[in-house]
Amino acid sequence: MRAALTRVTGLAAVTACVGLLPWLSGRDPALTVLRARSAEQEPTAEALASIRDDLGLGAGPLSLLGDWAGGLVRGDLGTSWVSGADVLPSVLSGLGVSLGLMGASLLVALVTATALCAEPLVRGARATARHRSGTAAAILVSLPEFLLATVGLLVLGVWWGLLPTSGWQGPSHLVLPALALGIPAGGLLGRLVDDALPAVFAERWTELWRASGVTAWRIAAAALRRSLPSVLPQLGLVAVGLTGGAVAVETVFAIPGIGRTALGAAKSQDLPMLQGAVLALLVLGLLAGALTHLIRRRLLGPGLRDAQLALAAPPPPVLGRLRTAVPIVLGAALTTIVGAGLLRDPYAVDTALRLAAPSGAHPLGTDGLGRDVLARIGHGAAATVGVAFAVCVVSCLLALAIGFLPSVAAGASDIANALPPVIVGILVSAALGPGTGGASLAVALVSWPPLAAHAAALVQEVRASGFLAAQRAIGSSRYWILTRHVLPSVAGPVVRHAVLRLPGIALALASLGFLGLGAQPPTPEWGLLLDESRAYMERAPWAALAPAGALALLAGLAVSLAALPLTRRRSTHAA
Secondary structure: HHHHHHHHHHHHHHHHHHHHHHHHHHOOOOHHHHHHOOOOOOOOHHHHHHHHHHHHHHHOHHHHHHHHHHHHHHOOEEEOOOOOHHHHHHHHHHHHHHHHHHHHHHHHHHHHHHHHHHHHHHHHOOOOOOOOOOHHHHHHHOHHHHHHHHHHHHHHHHHHOOOOOOOOOHHHHHHHHHHHHHHHHHHHHHHHHHHHHHHHHHOHHHHHHHOOOOOHHHHHHHHHHHHHHHHHHHHHHHHHHHHHOOOHHHHHHHOOOOHHHHHHHHHHHHHHHHHHHHHHHHHHHHHHHHHHHHHHHHHHHHHHHOOOOOOOEEEEEEHHHHHHHHHHHHHHHHHHHHHHHHHOOOOOOHHOOOOOOOOOOOOOOOOOOOOOOHHHHHHHHHHHHHHHHHHHHHHHHHHHHHOOOOHHHHHHHHHHHHHHHHHHHHHHHHHOOOOOOHHHHHHHHHHHHHHHHHHHHHHHHOOOOHHHHHHHHHOHHHHHHHHHHHHHHHHHHHHHHHOOHHHOOOOOHHHHHHHOOOOOOOOOOOOHHHHHHHHHOOOOOOOHHHHHHHHHHHHHHHHHHHHOOOOOOOOOOOO
């Protein structure tokens, strides 16, 4: 009941914020609608008054919101302010396209995750498991979706002519966008499962099964089923993110999905269309969240609920010199690049050196205006890594706090995750204006749900563990149990999860900057550098490869740091 109440409250709050968007922005909605309908028409007082009368803007935002809610009860989402068409058919059409894209992308994600987890799963079942850093998965997670889309479009679509480059006419149009969306999502799922497997194989039942002669494949299947409950909530969140968060990919391939529909409606302040699109995303998020929670409970079952040990506390990996040196090497490389770039001017324009290849004077080449790419990467580190790190810390702390209220975390996570950063960025920038602050707040609002869902799942598993019942039986206080057992078991994997999301947070900030909602040109922000180089990627690929390489170094550094144990002692219940 508490989770349902949270979902309903969040749904009402977000819908109300969307309804108040034109008035929160401080701009005249009549003027925006006039420009969306006809950019050439003069915004005279008579024209604006006619639009206000036509749309009923004179009645105020609360009246419009009430009329829309009344129509919603009757199954009427209203009429578009710009096109004059009914909103419901447009929303259903966009949602159908996005659901098809989501299904294909989810299939790619599952195949990718399976490939990443196959080896550690088999080795663990045969008692030959060794610690894996998960670098490959982290690199996949950090790959910018719109960069993958652009590279796939150029290589497979333009150069080789194997696949269509735009439109939505048949199954062949699914391949490129599904790969662009599914590969990073599969990297995330694979990394989470890989992180949970060591704790599963350290449990005593695996040793008993091996001693009893159970085959490695049966042990592997049981271990996978054992690890899924703590990861399954992420699958629902990923599915919703693939539907609503594909705005950049839908833009690259001109796909008429629900995310692109919402973005276009927000830019033109087409309030009924935006409300319908956001409502569809929220309902989809609620349904996906409820379904994954039901499946998770069924996977746990009464037996697993009694035997749940915290997958949150895997045994600390045994680190050799090589694995210890990895974060040092990656950190040194990233620091060297940033330091060298800081010694150069990122704003100096030399049109005679436009798109110059890498040389001694310009080690990473120049961009379309002749600016030094190395300088722009170095100076963009603060706008990219620094802001992303601050957002990551805030999201992690918020997730740990909310994770101890699983029912509240479940509902709030579903509501927040149903809105992609782009849509939240639009709502926040409408109230605060475009800029780094508004973009940071928008990304923080949607970065904590996966972490909170992860923390809530782990809290439930720890609370169901037998050793906690023993602690209560011997008279341990709730504070002692919370601080010495529950919190240490949950904080470690959630912090590692947050570190792994650092490159994704940096990319989300960059995406908002590309849409004009975050860092503004000529700010040397890494995501903006990627977007600015898309137009001439075929001619000067180094301009895009340089910021992509910086993000890859950041991803490798993040995963190597996440692999380091927070403590070299096992917790009491994991020993």
